[in-house]
Amino acid sequence: MAEPMKIRARIEGDAADVKVLMGHPMETGQRKNEKGELVPLHFIQSVIATHNGKTVLDAQWSQAVARNPFLGFRVKGAKPGDKITVSWTDNTGDKGSVETTVAAS
Amino acid sequence: MNHLRRTLLKLAGAAGTLSLALGAGLLKSGSALAAVWNKAGFEAKATPDALKALGVSGAQSSKDIVITAPDIAENGAQVPVTVTSRIANTQSISIIADKNPFPLTSTFEFSNGAEGYVSTKLKMGQTSSVIAVVRADGKYYTASKEVKVTIGGCGG
Numbered sequence: 702m703a704e705p706m707k708i709r710a711r712i713e714g715d716a717a718d719v720k721v722l723m724g725h726p727m728e729t730g731q732r733k734n735e736k737g738e739l740v741p742l743h744f745i746q747s748v749i750a751t752h753n754g755k756t757v758l759d760a761q762w763s764q765a766v767a768r769n770p771f772l773g774f775r776v777k778g779a780k781p782g783d784k785i786t787v788s789w790t791d792n793t794g795d796k797g798s799v800e801t802t803v804a805a806s
Numbered sequence: 807m808n809h810l811r812r813t814l815l816k817l818a819g820a821a822g823t824l825s826l827a828l829g830a831g832l833l834k835s836g837s838a839l840a841a842v843w844n845k846a847g848f849e850a851k852a853t854p855d856a857l858k859a860l861g862v863s864g865a866q867s868s869k870d871i872v873i874t875a876p877d878i879a880e881n882g883a884q885v886p887v888t889v890t891s892r893i894a895n896t897q898s899i900s901i902i903a904d905k906n907p908f909p910l911t912s913t914f915e916f917s918n919g920a921e922g923y924v925s926t927k928l929k930m931g932q933t934s935s936v937i938a939v940v941r942a943d944g945k946y947y948t949a950s951k952e953v954k955v956t957i958g959g960c961g962g
Contacts, residue, residue: 720925727929752919756917757916757917758920759840759841759917760912760915761840761843761848761913763848763908763912764908765903765906765908765912766912766926767883767926767927767928767959768884770927771925771927773888773924773925773926774921774924774925775921775923776919776920776921777919777921778919
């Protein structure tokens with residue numbers, strides 16, 4: 702059940718500055734719903750970003766990353782038109798993915 | 807499809823296969839093979855145990871790691887934290903919220919031109935030090951910044 706992701710990659714100086722917003726509840730397993738039941742642990746564990754097909758970022762997360770996670774990173778030497786992808790996998794096996802091209806500054 | 811087969815496949819898919827795949831480090835994220843999720847690190851209940859699980863040893867305090875985070879976080883559920891490492895050949899950044907029930911929040915490995923920089927938002931349960939651990943050229947460096955939290959964000 703992947704929610705939409707938003708991504709923006711723009712040249713800033715000598716690097717592409719990438720900002721991603723991922724829709725995900727990032728449940729800690731400690732929160733109770735309206736019925737007083739514990740909402741189970743449900744969080745993104747792994748995030749991979751690629752630049753023109755090469756992995757540039759390999760991240761591991763815990764349930765302590767905030768709900769609807771924001772991620773910013775920078776890729777040196779990226780050029781306008783280059784392809785950036787960001788993919789995540791959560792603890793239930795659910796996945797999400799988004800791609801964009803780098804915009805000029 | 808046969809009902810029994812569908813049920814068995816569903817159970818196998820949901821539980822067994824995934825945990826096997828995770829355990830064997832075969833978890834795929836997108837088209838690339840992700841690093842094995844550091845269960846020992848993320849389940850550590852105290853910072854020293856998290857650091858041990860990360861393989862950190864001989865970490866030196868460094869002024870070349872800049873942690874940007876609010877002095878006072880009004881909402882512990884969304885604390886913006888940015889870590890910039892000015893140390894050459896930064897390979898990874900890990901972020902620890904010292905007083906969280908599970909201090910290790912995230913690790914980021916950089917390659918193929920990614921800079922030693924990451925920006926994200928974390929949940930913090932209470933006022934605590936945010937500790938950044940950088941690995942560069944195989945050596946470890948740390949910096950920390952205290953973030954006061956008025957309303958805790960870990961749940962409940």
